[in-house]
Amino acid sequence: MRLNINNRDYEVDAPPAMPLLWVLRDLLHLRGTKFGCGRGLCGACTVHVDGSPIRSCVATAGSVKNQKITTIEGLSGAQLHPVQQAWIEVDVPQCGYCQAGQLMTAAWLIDNKPESTDQEIEEVMNGNLCRCSTYIRIRKAIHQAARIARDRKK
Amino acid sequence: MKINRRDFLKISGASGGGLLLSFYFTGCHADAAGRVVFTPNAFLRIDPSSRVTLTIPRPEMGQGVRTSLAMVVAEELDCAWSDVAIEQADLDPKRYGEQYVGGSSSMRDCWEPLRQAGALARRSLLQAAAKQWKVGMEDCDTKSGKVLHAKSGRSATYGELAEAASREKLVAPAKPKSPGQRKLVGQSIRNLDVPDIVTGHIEFGIDTHIEGALYAVIARAPSIGARLLSMDDVKCLQVPGVKAVLRIDADTIPSFGEDNPAPANGVAVLASHTWAAMKGRDALRLEWSAPDASVSTTRMREEAARRSHQPAKWTYREDGNVEKGLQTATRVVDAVYEVPLLAHATMEPMNCLARVTRDRAEIWAPTQNPQAARDVARLLTGLPENAIVIHPQRMGGGFGRRFYNDYVAEAVSLSQKAGAPVHVLWTREDDMRHGFPRPAGYHVLRGAIDGDGRPSVWMHHLLNASRGHFMKWQAPPGREMKPGEIGSDDYPAGLIPNLRIQYTPLDSPIPRGQWRAVEDSANVFVIQSFLSELAHAAGKDELQFNLDLLSGRGAIPYDGGMYDAGRLRHVFEVAATKAGWGNPLPAGRARGIAGSYSHGTYVAHVAEVEAAENEFVVRRIVSAADCGTIINRSGAETQVQGGVLFALAALRQEITVENGAVVQENFADFPLLRIQQAPEVEVELIDNDFPPHGMGEGPVSPVLPAVCNAYFRASGVRIRKLPFNASIATK
Numbered sequence: 001m002r003l004n005i006n007n008r009d010y011e012v013d014a015p016p017a018m019p020l021l022w023v024l025r026d027l028l029h030l031r032g033t034k035f036g037c038g039r040g041l042c043g044a045c046t047v048h049v050d051g052s053p054i055r056s057c058v059a060t061a062g063s064v065k066n067q068k069i070t071t072i073e074g075l076s077g078a079q080l081h082p083v084q085q086a087w088i089e090v091d092v093p094q095c096g097y098c099q100a101g102q103l104m105t106a107a108w109l110i111d112n113k114p115e116s117t118d119q120e121i122e123e124v125m126n127g128n129l130c131r132c133s134t135y136i137r138i139r140k141a142i143h144q145a146a147r148i149a150r151d152r153k154k
Numbered sequence: 155m156k157i158n159r160r161d162f163l164k165i166s167g168a169s170g171g172g173l174l175l176s177f178y179f180t181g182c183h184a185d186a187a188g189r190v191v192f193t194p195n196a197f198l199r200i201d202p203s204s205r206v207t208l209t210i211p212r213p214e215m216g217q218g219v220r221t222s223l224a225m226v227v228a229e230e231l232d233c234a235w236s237d238v239a240i241e242q243a244d245l246d247p248k249r250y251g252e253q254y255v256g257g258s259s260s261m262r263d264c265w266e267p268l269r270q271a272g273a274l275a276r277r278s279l280l281q282a283a284a285k286q287w288k289v290g291m292e293d294c295d296t297k298s299g300k301v302l303h304a305k306s307g308r309s310a311t312y313g314e315l316a317e318a319a320s321r322e323k324l325v326a327p328a329k330p331k332s333p334g335q336r337k338l339v340g341q342s343i344r345n346l347d348v349p350d351i352v353t354g355h356i357e358f359g360i361d362t363h364i365e366g367a368l369y370a371v372i373a374r375a376p377s378i379g380a381r382l383l384s385m386d387d388v389k390c391l392q393v394p395g396v397k398a399v400l401r402i403d404a405d406t407i408p409s410f411g412e413d414n415p416a417p418a419n420g421v422a423v424l425a426s427h428t429w430a431a432m433k434g435r436d437a438l439r440l441e442w443s444a445p446d447a448s449v450s451t452t453r454m455r456e457e458a459a460r461r462s463h464q465p466a467k468w469t470y471r472e473d474g475n476v477e478k479g480l481q482t483a484t485r486v487v488d489a490v491y492e493v494p495l496l497a498h499a500t501m502e503p504m505n506c507l508a509r510v511t512r513d514r515a516e517i518w519a520p521t522q523n524p525q526a527a528r529d530v531a532r533l534l535t536g537l538p539e540n541a542i543v544i545h546p547q548r549m550g551g552g553f554g555r556r557f558y559n560d561y562v563a564e565a566v567s568l569s570q571k572a573g574a575p576v577h578v579l580w581t582r583e584d585d586m587r588h589g590f591p592r593p594a595g596y597h598v599l600r601g602a603i604d605g606d607g608r609p610s611v612w613m614h615h616l617l618n619a620s621r622g623h624f625m626k627w628q629a630p631p632g633r634e635m636k637p638g639e640i641g642s643d644d645y646p647a648g649l650i651p652n653l654r655i656q657y658t659p660l661d662s663p664i665p666r667g668q669w670r671a672v673e674d675s676a677n678v679f680v681i682q683s684f685l686s687e688l689a690h691a692a693g694k695d696e697l698q699f700n701l702d703l704l705s706g707r708g709a710i711p712y713d714g715g716m717y718d719a720g721r722l723r724h725v726f727e728v729a730a731t732k733a734g735w736g737n738p739l740p741a742g743r744a745r746g747i748a749g750s751y752s753h754g755t756y757v758a759h760v761a762e763v764e765a766a767e768n769e770f771v772v773r774r775i776v777s778a779a780d781c782g783t784i785i786n787r788s789g790a791e792t793q794v795q796g797g798v799l800f801a802l803a804a805l806r807q808e809i810t811v812e813n814g815a816v817v818q819e820n821f822a823d824f825p826l827l828r829i830q831q832a833p834e835v836e837v838e839l840i841d842n843d844f845p846p847h848g849m850g851e852g853p854v855s856p857v858l859p860a861v862c863n864a865y866f867r868a869s870g871v872r873i874r875k876l877p878f879n880a881s882i883a884t885k
Contacts (some may be wrong), residue, residue, distance in 0.1 A: 022427060022428050026428050031360075039820055088344065093351045097500075097550025125829045132796045134792065
């Protein structure tokens with residue numbers, strides 16, 4: 001089947017029921033997207049499908065074959081996405097394992113709902129777990145990312 | 155540390171020009187003849203371009219050690235921070251000394267030798283420049299990767315001088331910078347790995363892959379100690395991508411010794427990709443021996459309760475006269491505290507890649523203990539140490555779980571049998587069920603208040619199944635093995651005149667091991683909560699009660715060393731002041747305080763909590779943390795905040811065993827803290843010039859007693875049994 005990932009078409013030999021996560025990691029060697037729970041409970045596997053965050057550990061390859069998939073490797077364009085830049089400026093990660101998922105969810109927030117209140121931010125981010133518990137800096141970085149995005153528009 | 159051997163330091167030319175400095179860390183020990191022996195454990199390379207490459211000997215699990223160790227060298231070397239690059243060292247204890255991570259020990263161990271190394275390298279560059287320019291070394295100085303001669307205005311970069319510097323003779327020791335001279339250490343420095351993390355390029359153990367490697371997922375014994383009775387792998391082998399089915403038979407695995415548990419019995423499915431291995435595992439038809447219904451945390455707890463009425467097996471400490479103290483007491487307080495098993499739940503599940511051939515074993519292991527990983531490989535393969543290569547990988551969380559190399563044993567064993575490289579991957583369910591959780595504990599406390607409102611008696615009897623017994627700790631020759639669950643110096647030993655500390659070991663096959671902050675994670679909750687109970691019984695303010703306990707005290711013997719009562723008092727005071735202790739709060743809201751000396755670091759927390767129906771509302775946490783000299787201020791702050799939230803999650807967590815098997819399987823039944831539940835954590839880092847210690851564990855243990863003490867003040871309900879199953883909110 002053909003999958004469009006990070007603006008590139010890939011021909012993959014995968015059963016339609018295979019979760020997108022394992023297609024990305026094992027067949028396409030795009031290992032930035034992580035395995036955490038296999039049940040959509042932790043968010044480590046978050047990617048964008050047609051711009052919206054989904055859990056690739058439960059989304060099947062077959063279900064996304066006609067859609068635009070973006071992974072962490074494709075989040076930055078000519079420059080870092082505002083969330084990536086903010087994450088660096090605020091020094092967010094500790095071990096870093098959950099952060100690709102955090103960034104993909106946060107990127108959707110900044111791109112689609114940059115005026116979100118703190119409560120709305122937390123509702124959206126609540127599905128991304130972090131065992132090192134970097135939540136305090138994640139909050140700070142999301143605000144920073146919104147500022148960066150606003151400044152870039154000027 | 156006295157450095158008095160010329161071979162402390164070896165300088166040579168690096169291939170391609172430049173300077174290669176091998177220097178000696180921490181591994182100074184006495185050999186059999188009592189001579190001080192230095193073992194080299196790092197390389198500092200300066201290229202002709204002035205790029206400084208540092209090999210980091212300790213693996214990274216989120217504690218920030220790659221950046222902080224580099225900062226210490228760069229400070230003394232006085233290079234430009236932007237010139238620094240880091241590489242991860244392979245296992246080579248002869249070269250690097252200790253390479254484990256755990257116990258918050260990396261900075262404590264590496265601080266002095268790293269400073270020496272940086273300072274000596276700087277001296278070699280000064281010597282080389284002075285020689286070239288024919289000036290006095292005392293007239294030269296360094297700045298950001300250059301040597302300068304003020305009088306003539308000459309300068310040269312480290313890159314230009316490196317090769318000449320590599321020929322310099324050096325005599326240790328060098329004088330490291332004084333605190334006032336530091337430019338890097340003590341600053342907030344961005345973690346060097348963040349750019350790779352945010353772009354998805356960072357590699358964890360789970361991401362390592364080599365050509366031809368098979369992915370293995372293992373069907374493990376569904377209950378503790380279960381044996382495989384029969385196996386039908388016909389359907390499994392028909393799943394596309396499945397290449398082989400192999401057994402892991404614990405009986406055939408050699409005993410690895412202390413702190414090196416064997417893996418569980420299992421059937422491994424090896425496939426060309428992970429999903430195929432998982433589907434293959436689902437298709438196995440396995441019959442296992444019946445579970446042992448007597449193995450359960452319920453029964454373990456009942457046994458503890460029953461045994462608590464009998465005399466304790468071991469008395470670790472007896473001070474004064476507790477019976478007399480009780481007789482003359484004004485108030486006596488009795489309490490039983492219970493804490494559960496706790497899983498580590500690292501975000502990256504256990505995994506390991508191994509390539510074993512007849513002559514060689516090469517292992518990519520996300521492990522906290524690469525030396526033990528090599529022992530495992532040596533015992534399984536029979537290969538000599540020099541034929542075993544361990545590449546320690548970045549870990550997606552460790553917290554103590556990755557100290558145990560059972561997953562390494564699986565990968566090595568399977569690769570050996572399969573004749574191909576094998577990457578073993580654990581699912582979340584595997585990880586939850588087959589871990590080595592923090593031990594549970596049944597704590598019996600009795601305390602007394604005298605006529606002056608002071609604590610006069612303290613009795614603490616812990617009953618539990620220890621990690622020491624499970625992990626096969628051996629007693630030192632001629633001595634009894636203490637399994638480490640409670641210590642004879644545990645707080646508040648030395649501070650209360652009549653004191654007894656006792657321990658009774660329970661037997662259990664339930665696996666258990668070391669968790670973040672180890673036994674402090676349980677004991678500090680009990681001790682600091684019970685001190686709050688005594689404060690309440692004395693009618694005294696909780697803060698004042700804690701301060702009075704430490705008042706006028708200096709060095710208190712502890713665990714073969716000491717802690718400073720003044721520094722512990724200070725963090726209580728700072729946290730309390732910052733939190734506005736004593737200021738009025740709205741109705742229903744209250745403050746609690748707790749503090750400890752743990753893993754070299756003094757931390758106190760004030761929690762502000764509201765008790766609502768079925769909800770535990772944490773409004774605010776204020777932390778004061780003293781780890782000695784602060785290396786990376788940003789790193790220290792984030793470790794305090796992360797440690798606090800990690801600990802807060804444990805309010806609602808437990809691992810239970812019923813009918814011989816772990817009950818919990820994923821994040822639905824072992825909940826991690828979520829962002830909505832995370833209060834702001836205000837951190838006050840204490841600045842001083844004491845030797846630096848780690849910040850990974852110190853902040854963890856006082857959190858639960860601080861919040862539970864606050865909850866008591868807010869609600870009148872004393873939480874003595876964890877987990878406490880109200881939901882956690884922040885507003």
